[in-house]
Amino acid sequence: MKTDAAKQFLSTDSGDFSSILARWAAIQPxxxxxxxxxxxxxxxxxxxxxxxxxxxxxxxxxxxxxSVAILGTSCINYxxxxxAAVRAGGVAAPLTTxxxxxxxxxxxxxxxxxHLFIDxxxxxxxxxxxxxxxxxxxxxxxxxxxxxxxxHAPAFEPAPGDPFNIIYSSGTTGTPKGIVHSHLMRWRQFAxxxxxxxxxxxxxxxxxxxxxxxxxxxxxxxxxxxxxxxVTIMGKFDCERWLTLAQxxxxxxxxxxxxxxxxxxxHPTFDxxxxxxxxxxxCTSAPFSAELKAQVLRRMPGGLxxxxxxxxxxxxxxxxxxxxxxxxxxVGRPAPGSELKVLDDEDREVPAGTPGNLVGxxxxxxxGYKNQPDxxxxxxxxxxxxxxxxxxxxxxxxxxxxxxxxLVGRAxxxxxxxxxxxxxxxLEAELLKEEDVVEAGVVGVPSRRWGETPVGFxxxxxxxxxxxxxxxxxxxxxxxxxRLAELHAIDEMPRSHIGKLLKTELRAEAERRGLPA
Numbered sequence: 001m002k003t004d005a006a007k008q009f010l011s012t013d014s015g016d017f018s019s020i021l022a023r024w025a026a027i028q029p030x031x032x033x034x035x036x037x038x039x040x041x042x043x044x045x046x047x048x049x050x051x052x053x054x055x056x057x058x059x060x061x062x063x064x065x066x067s068v069a070i071l072g073t074s075c076i077n078y079x080x081x082x083x084a085a086v087r088a089g090g091v092a093a094p095l096t097t098x099x100x101x102x103x104x105x106x107x108x109x110x111x112x113x114x115h116l117f118i119d120x121x122x123x124x125x126x127x128x129x130x131x132x133x134x135x136x137x138x139x140x141x142x143x144x145x146x147x148x149x150x151x152h153a154p155a156f157e158p159a160p161g162d163p164f165n166i167i168y169s170s171g172t173t174g175t176p177k178g179i180v181h182s183h184l185m186r187w188r189q190f191a192x193x194x195x196x197x198x199x200x201x202x203x204x205x206x207x208x209x210x211x212x213x214x215x216x217x218x219x220x221x222x223x224x225x226x227x228x229x230x231v232t233i234m235g236k237f238d239c240e241r242w243l244t245l246a247q248x249x250x251x252x253x254x255x256x257x258x259x260x261x262x263x264x265x266x267h268p269t270f271d272x273x274x275x276x277x278x279x280x281x282x283c284t285s286a287p288f289s290a291e292l293k294a295q296v297l298r299r300m301p302g303g304l305x306x307x308x309x310x311x312x313x314x315x316x317x318x319x320x321x322x323x324x325x326x327x328x329x330x331v332g333r334p335a336p337g338s339e340l341k342v343l344d345d346e347d348r349e350v351p352a353g354t355p356g357n358l359v360g361x362x363x364x365x366x367x368g369y370k371n372q373p374d375x376x377x378x379x380x381x382x383x384x385x386x387x388x389x390x391x392x393x394x395x396x397x398x399x400x401x402x403x404x405x406x407l408v409g410r411a412x413x414x415x416x417x418x419x420x421x422x423x424x425x426x427l428e429a430e431l432l433k434e435e436d437v438v439e440a441g442v443v444g445v446p447s448r449r450w451g452e453t454p455v456g457f458x459x460x461x462x463x464x465x466x467x468x469x470x471x472x473x474x475x476x477x478x479x480x481x482x483r484l485a486e487l488h489a490i491d492e493m494p495r496s497h498i499g500k501l502l503k504t505e506l507r508a509e510a511e512r513r514g515l516p517a
Contacts, residue, residue, distance in 0.1 A: 007198050010191045010226060014160045014184050017226065018087040022047055024228040033225070035232040035249070036075045043228075046080065052146035053084035054153035057115060060135060064156070065163060067093040067111040069134075071104065072119030073235045074212040077142045079221070081117045082165075082212065089156040092165040094213035096176065098497050099168075101126060106175030107168050108134070110370055117142070160184035166370055167215045167311050178370030179215075179311045186222065188363045193219070194226035197253070202279055204229030206253040207245055209237040209260065215311040216285045216498050220255040229253075239263050243273040250277040252302070258288045259499035265295050278302035284309070285498045287407070287425075289432075290328035293321050306331055308405070312379060314391030315340045315360020317405050330404040338362040341390065342399060347381060353400065355408045355423070358393040365391060396423065413503055415444030415452050420481040422454055424503075427482060430474045431456060436463035437470065439493045442484070443506045445515050453485040455510045460489050485516040 009020065025033075029044030041049070057068065068085035070078060070093065078094075085092040093111040095104055108116060108131055116131060119139040123130070130136075137145050158164075164183045168176040197204045204227050206220040212233070224231050232249055234242065237260060245251065256264070261283065264270055278300060284307040296304055308317040308331035317340070319332025334340045341349055342356040350356040359381045368376040381390045396408040408423045415422040424442040431440035439459045447453035458467065471487035478484075494505040 003198050006228065007195050010195045010198075012191075014187050015191060016158055016183070017164075017186070017222070018050075018083070018156075020226055021050070021083070024225075028228060031228075032230050034076045034079055035230070037233075037235050039076070041076060046083075048149065049080050049143075049146060050083045050087050051152045052149065053080055053142065054088035055147040055151045056145060057084060057088040057090060058154055059147065061114060062088055062090050064089040065091060067091045067113040067166060069093045069095055069108050069111055069113035069116045070118075070139075070213070071095040071097065071108075071116065071122050072139050073097065073121065074208070074217075074233050075119075075139070075235055076233065077139045078117075078119075078212050079231070079233060080142065081139070084153075086164060087156070088153055089158070089162075091163045091180075093178075094165070094167070094211075096168055096213050096497070097122060097211065099176070101130075103175055105131065107178065110175060110178055111166055112370075158183045160187075161367070163367065168213070169311065177372060177375060180367040180370050182367050185313070185364050185366070190218070190223040190226055193223035197223070197227040197229070200279075202252060203227075204253045205232070205249060205251050205277075206230070206255075207232045207234065207242065207249065207251040208255065209234040209242055210255065210257060210498055214285075214498050216255060216257060219282050219284070219307070220253060224253060239267040240269070243267070243270065243275075246275055246278070247273045251275075252277045252279040253282075254278070254280075255282040255284070257499040258283060258286050258292060259495060261288075261296050262292055265292070265299065270299070276301050280305060282307060286500045288331075293328040294325070297321060297325065308332065308407075309360075309362075309364075310391065310393060311366070312391055313362060313365035314393050315358070316362050316364065319404075324404075327402075327404050330400070330406045332405065333403045334360070334405075335362075339390075340399070340405065342397065343381070353398055355396050355398045357411055358395045358397045358405075359390040360393055361388065361390045365389075410503075413443070415442075415454050417444070417447070417450045417452050417454065417481060422482050424454070427454055427456065427474075427478065427484060430477055431458055431470070431487075434470050434473060436460050436465050441493055441501050441503060441506050443503050443510060445485075445507060445510045447485070447516060453516055454482070455516065456484045456487040457490050457493070457506050457509070458487065459491065459493060486510075486513075488513060 025043040025047030031043050032040050033043040033046040068090045082092040116134045116136045161182050164181050164186045166178045204224040206224040208217050208220045210217045279302045281304050304321040306319040316335045316338045317332045318335045340360045409425045427442040428440040431437050437458045442456045444452040445455050467487040467489045475483040494502040
């Protein structure tokens with residue numbers, strides 16, 4: 001499959017991931033497809049192992065549309081199982097390693113999987129009896145488990161609406177929701193990205209440093225393989241290791257979350273590494289400050305593309321930061337095929353420039369939450385005039401005159417104090433203006449006097465100023481209704497595996513310290 005033929009095949013309205021990967025394997029069997037911390041495999045080897053694993057899955061009872069659960073640190077075998085589940089007609093169901101035992105049990109049972117692939121570290125942590133009623137396969141022993149060399153899985157041609165994978169949300173309590181993506185959705189997301197690589201003459205060599213159970217990681221994984229490229233998988237992010245791999249492997253595509261960009265920028269030897277091969281850097285999943293974007297643009301080669309969306313779908317906004325340096329405070333404009341509306345609390349559209357609840361729709365919408373039709377419906381807004389279904393994005397934002405979207409905050413994080421709406425991002429921005437403040441988070445806590453009142457948390461440099469002194473300086477610049485009731489210094493901000501600030505934990509910390517009056 002030459003490049004022109006590949007572009008033509010990938011430009012179809014829908015397609016089959018597994019058949020594309022088989023085509024690439026046939027024409028470049030000796031090219032490296034996957035690398036991890038322990039080795040590498042070629043396209044020919046990847047195709048053989050995916051076929052053999054898919055054949056064994058079918059042989060041991062996998063039915064079409066049934067999930068295959070995967071639990072462990074990202075590695076080559078993890079990627080092979082993910083691809084084999086799809087090839088066999090099943091559904092890849094990667095599980096969040098940081099989840100509690102109770103949540104993992106809930107996710108696994110919710111997925112409907114009968115096969116559980118698990119690495120030694122998680123097996124040791126959870127115990128050999130973890131979900132003993134399932135077929136449990138050690139990821140490290142995948143080669144010995146799969147069918148004999150040369151075995152091919154039975155033919156399977158997915159329908160566009162067939163499930164491709166389940167991505168579990170990063171819920172902090174209870175069982176996370178399983179977000180189901182169809183083959184058509186994934187094709188629409190990533191085939192066009194693969195085409196863009198090929199049209200740019202880019203032979204993609206990507207570096208993934210977020211877990212393969214995260215939807216974030218898919219951007220540097222699936223489209224790179226569709227374009228016949230090479231994926232280097234990091235089991236755990238480490239600045240020095242990331243820089244070494246990016247330099248030595250001549251990485252030209254990567255996906256990093258904001259906290260990773262910040263750590264790289266802060267690394268004392270960052271400027272000693274040759275990152276000149278970088279052509280395109282992605283970012284998504286958490287707020288990305290204008291200041292940090294500007295620093296990344298100055299110090300890292302290649303373009304910088306910020307993606308705003310949800311794992312559930314909805315609108316997809318794209319900011320090509322290198323093309324719009326005056327719009328770094330935004331998340332860009334809706335991408336082609338995406339639509340956005342801004343609604344008030346009564347679901348009425350608001351005038352341009354007015355903050356409101358974002359709803360979006362696109363060609364990349366989830367099929368729904370696994371086994372939770374009521375939750376699926378709760379996340380939708382139906383336009384009363386057209387009957388069109390839109391996804392509630394959960395964010396408050398405003399759209400400027402040029403169509404760029406600026407996020408104000410999460411809808412659930414908005415503070416209503418004395419009847420006034422307070423956006424935590426406004427207060428956090430003021431805190432970050434103080435030279436002592438490294439990171440800031442503001443949450444609303446119950447108040448007998450105001451209903452809710454804002455409380456801030458900061459991480460500080462080695463400063464002599466107290467949090468109260470910083471709070472007084474910031475409150476002097478804020479409106480009367482916005483002022484912080486308290487400000488606390490903490491050693492480290494609580495964050496998820498992809499760098500999202502966990503405000504539920506900040507609220508809990510505020511309660512532990514005693515609520516203000």
